[in-house]
Structures are given as structure tokens and as C-alpha cells.
Amino acid sequence: MSSQNTQENDTGTDTTAELLGIIRDPAARKFVSSTLWATIKKIPVAGDMLEILGEVFIGLADQERAFRHQRLVDYILGVAAIRRADLDIQDEDLLVAIRRVIQDDEAGKARYYARLTVLMVESNVELEEKLHFLNMLSELACSQIAYAREFYIRDTIPLCGYPDCDSAVRELISQGNGRNLRARSNLVSWGLLQEEQLPAGLDGASGIVYKRTEDLGKLITFLFSENDRQPNAIDKTRKAAFDVIIVNHLKSTDDLYLTHLSSRLESAGLTVDVVDRVSDHQLQKTARRYVWNNKLSKPSASGPEKESIEIRILNAPPLVGGPSSRDTGSGSFRLTSGAFNNARNHSHLGSGSTTELLSLLDAVADSLIIALGQ
Known part of the structure; x- marks a missing residue:
């Protein structure tokens, strides 16, 4: 009897781990189906909990399908809104982007995927580079994309209130909250920013400065129109020139x-x-x-x-x-x-x-x- 209970407990533990694995897997979570329901049924719980969980996960699946559908609609409308009549976008370009649009958790990025698709075709970007920027976009959160744009604007446009562009960038870098640190780390890992070690000064202290790379300029140009690359986009004012x-x-x-x-x-x-x-x-x-x-x-x-x-x-x-x-x-x-x-x-x-x-x-x-x- 004890052996049977142990076996049942092990089965419950295994199925619970199996369920948690499915729930935590972003790819699997997007395709909740009867397989998940079958897994849930194996969990030893009392009363009507199984029915409640079933309703919850069916509701989540329906909601996720609705979200995926809306992201796809936003992407297609975005492409249609910005493409030129004489621009020939191949199915291959659309499909590689659509896969990432559907898999992406952030609905707000559909417009970025649309601009990226069209602008890369307009710029005759090679397939390998297209995949690089699509993968990059799928890995960056909207807040990190906003950070990249702010870095780019501060580094390229003289802004009121700062002696020079370097001062404007230093202010942004000095904001050491967790979200900014994570954004900067991801931008460095994707080759959008480059870390440079400063030589030690007279006081022996040294530091790190961040320089934008060519890829940062490309990404910001792909994702944002010229109007969206102006200082007012980050609540700043351009200096009179x-x-x-x-x-x-x-x-x-x-x-x-x-x-x-x-x-x-x-x-x-x-x-x-x-x-x-x-x-x-x-x-x-x-x-x-x-x-x-x-x-x-x-x-x-x-x-x-x-x-x-x-x-x-x-x-x-x-x-x-x-x-x-x-x-x-x-x-x-x-x-x-x-x-x-x-x-x-x-x-x-x-x-x-x-x-x-x-x-x-x-x-x-x-x-x-x-x-x-x-």
C-alpha cells in the first residue's frame, strides 16, 4: 500500500512538473489544447478544482488566440500603411516576420515588425541581416527599444540644457535603475552599444563610456520615422542651430x-x-x-x-x-x-x-x- 501511495505521489509530482513546464514555456503556452487538459486531469486535487482549472485555461487559450489575431492584424495593417505601391515584398519576407509577430508577447511591437519588414526590403538588406534584425527585435522589450531611441537622439542631436551630446548621453547612462541597466546590457549584447574603458585619471578612478554602433543607427532608422526620431519624442528640445x-x-x-x-x-x-x-x-x-x-x-x-x-x-x-x-x-x-x-x-x-x-x-x-x- 505504501509502495502504491509512493507511486501515486511520484506520478502527481511528475505531472505537476509537466504542467509547470508547459505553463512556463512561452511557445507551448501559446498553443494550450486538450493535451494540457489531459495533463491537468492527472493532478490529484479535490472537489471541483479540475473543472475550475479547465475553465481558466480554456479562457486563457481563447484570450491568447485573440491576442495573436490582433497582433497579426496590426502587423498587416502596418505594412499596408507604410509600403510604397511600387515596392515588391516577397512572401518570404512577410512569413519570417509573421512568425515572430505571433510568438512575441508584446502587442505594441507589431508596428515595429511592420516598419522593419518594409524598410529592410526598401534598403535591399540581405537575408542574413534581415534575420539578425528580426531576431534582435523579438528579443528586445518595448522599454529597451525606447531606451535605444533615447540614446540615439541624445547622441546625435544637440539638446537644450546640455553643453554637448556627450553630456546628454552621460545623464542617461547615470540613471542606474534596474530597467535601464538591463536595457543597456541587452543593447551591448546585441552589438547596438559598445563599451569602452576609460583610462584611469589622476585620482586613479576609471569608468566605462558607451558608444553607439552602426547597427544602432540602422535599427532606429528601421523602427522609427524621422518625426519619431526628434527630441520631442523624449520630451527634449533641439538647440537653435x-x-x-x-x-x-x-x-x-x-x-x-x-x-x-x-x-x-x-x-x-x-x-x-x-x-x-x-x-x-x-x-x-x-x-x-x-x-x-x-x-x-x-x-x-x-x-x-x-x-x-x-x-x-x-x-x-x-x-x-x-x-x-x-x-x-x-x-x-x-x-x-x-x-x-x-x-x-x-x-x-x-x-x-x-x-x-x-x-x-x-x-x-x-x-x-x-x-x-x-
């Missing part, structure tokens, strides 16, 4: 440093903005080139120090105190302090007193026009 920003620091004769230089550049078709040296323009605006001036002093053996003014063309925005020492810029122009502002030196007053300044500003303008391809 100009060809040239002139930093207003030292005053020149008749404000020619500002007015003449702006006029020359604008007449060549460049967009120009003027900002004060002490301002938050680095957080609100961006430019392809910056123009900055500064006072230089040179010791003189025969008398007081000789002052001169340096006008520099920079590739990056200067800090409040001056340009970064790493930014060598693309040009440096000098003239005496008196020639820059003749109010400081009465010998420059009168006819022709601005000639040297105008000549220098024209040289600055010419250098910018050439550098910016106008």
Missing part, C-alpha cells in the same frame, strides 16, 4: 566686430547669431563655427606692455572664461588694441582709422566662408 555664432566680448570701433562680420557672413548665405560672452548660449544654441576675441599682452623692453587683440575661429563653443585649450580652432587673427578700438588710441582717429580693422574682419569672414563651403 547657426552656421556661425559670434561671441560678443571686447568692444570694437563702431561695433564693426559684430556688424561688419555679421553682414559679410550673411551676404554669403550663412546664418549668424551674436551672443554675450557671459551667457548660457552653450546650453541653448549650437553652431558649426564660433568667433571669439581676447586681449593679449606682450612685454616690451622699451616701455609698457603692448596690447593686442586676437580673434579666433573655434570649432566648439568657448567656455565662459575662454576657449578650451584642446580647441585649436581653424584660424587666429591679431591686430593692435588701438586698431581694434580706436577710442583706446587717438592716433587711429580720423580718416582711414577703421581700415586695418575692416581688412582683418574681411580675412576672418573669408576664412569662415571657405571653411563652411559657401
Whole structure:
């Protein structure tokens, strides 16, 4: 008798494990059928529990079929909405995507599968690469796809509130909650982000930076339209962009440093903005080139120090105190302090007193026009 009870208990344990295995298997869970019902019947339980479980699992099966049907409808409508009339999508392209749409637990990803199908065909992506991106999409959760898009936007578009793109990315990376850590780990494992170890600093500390890969750019382009790749998609604002920003620091004769230089550049078709040296323009605006001036002093053996003014063309925005020492810029122009502002030196007053300044500003303008391809 004891042996029989033991055998029955073992049978109950085995069938329970069998049921749990089916329930936990995503593929099997999508095809709940009479086989599952037969398995449930083997579990030794009392009363009407078997009937209750049966009703529950039949209901779950019906619900799952409805979900799969809706995902398939969303996918097909998505493909139909974005495909071009002259685009020939082969059955093979549709079938490999449909299999993953049906198997995917997240209903919200149907639109991603639709865009991925169409855009990969438009881009003439090879079959092996198509399968790579489809497998990638099936493994990434919607929240991880959103994280990838935010990383991409922060890394490619200058955003208000940050000195540069690197600062915007660092803020995202610094958010160390579990969901973000998991997202970053998955993006790295799929080759969308690349970890780079920073060398140790003077304090001996080192760290890791994350760089986007070419595949990240491809995936985001496949999954999101251009409008959905803009800063407002992550509640950010794009910086105002100009060809040239002139930093207003030292005053020149008749404000020619500002007015003449702006006029020359604008007449060549460049967009120009003027900002004060002490301002938050680095957080609100961006430019392809910056123009900055500064006072230089040179010791003189025969008398007081000789002052001169340096006008520099920079590739990056200067800090409040001056340009970064790493930014060598693309040009440096000098003239005496008196020639820059003749109010400081009465010998420059009168006819022709601005000639040297105008000549220098024209040289600055010419250098910018050439550098910016106008």
C-alpha cells in the first residue's frame, strides 16, 4: 500500500512538473489544447478544482488566440500603411516576420515588425541581416527599444540644457535603475552599444563610456520615422542651430566686430547669431563655427606692455572664461588694441582709422566662408 501511495505521489509530482513546464514555456503556452487538459486531469486535487482549472485555461487559450489575431492584424495593417505601391515584398519576407509577430508577447511591437519588414526590403538588406534584425527585435522589450531611441537622439542631436551630446548621453547612462541597466546590457549584447574603458585619471578612478554602433543607427532608422526620431519624442528640445555664432566680448570701433562680420557672413548665405560672452548660449544654441576675441599682452623692453587683440575661429563653443585649450580652432587673427578700438588710441582717429580693422574682419569672414563651403 505504501509502495502504491509512493507511486501515486511520484506520478502527481511528475505531472505537476509537466504542467509547470508547459505553463512556463512561452511557445507551448501559446498553443494550450486538450493535451494540457489531459495533463491537468492527472493532478490529484479535490472537489471541483479540475473543472475550475479547465475553465481558466480554456479562457486563457481563447484570450491568447485573440491576442495573436490582433497582433497579426496590426502587423498587416502596418505594412499596408507604410509600403510604397511600387515596392515588391516577397512572401518570404512577410512569413519570417509573421512568425515572430505571433510568438512575441508584446502587442505594441507589431508596428515595429511592420516598419522593419518594409524598410529592410526598401534598403535591399540581405537575408542574413534581415534575420539578425528580426531576431534582435523579438528579443528586445518595448522599454529597451525606447531606451535605444533615447540614446540615439541624445547622441546625435544637440539638446537644450546640455553643453554637448556627450553630456546628454552621460545623464542617461547615470540613471542606474534596474530597467535601464538591463536595457543597456541587452543593447551591448546585441552589438547596438559598445563599451569602452576609460583610462584611469589622476585620482586613479576609471569608468566605462558607451558608444553607439552602426547597427544602432540602422535599427532606429528601421523602427522609427524621422518625426519619431526628434527630441520631442523624449520630451527634449533641439538647440537653435547657426552656421556661425559670434561671441560678443571686447568692444570694437563702431561695433564693426559684430556688424561688419555679421553682414559679410550673411551676404554669403550663412546664418549668424551674436551672443554675450557671459551667457548660457552653450546650453541653448549650437553652431558649426564660433568667433571669439581676447586681449593679449606682450612685454616690451622699451616701455609698457603692448596690447593686442586676437580673434579666433573655434570649432566648439568657448567656455565662459575662454576657449578650451584642446580647441585649436581653424584660424587666429591679431591686430593692435588701438586698431581694434580706436577710442583706446587717438592716433587711429580720423580718416582711414577703421581700415586695418575692416581688412582683418574681411580675412576672418573669408576664412569662415571657405571653411563652411559657401
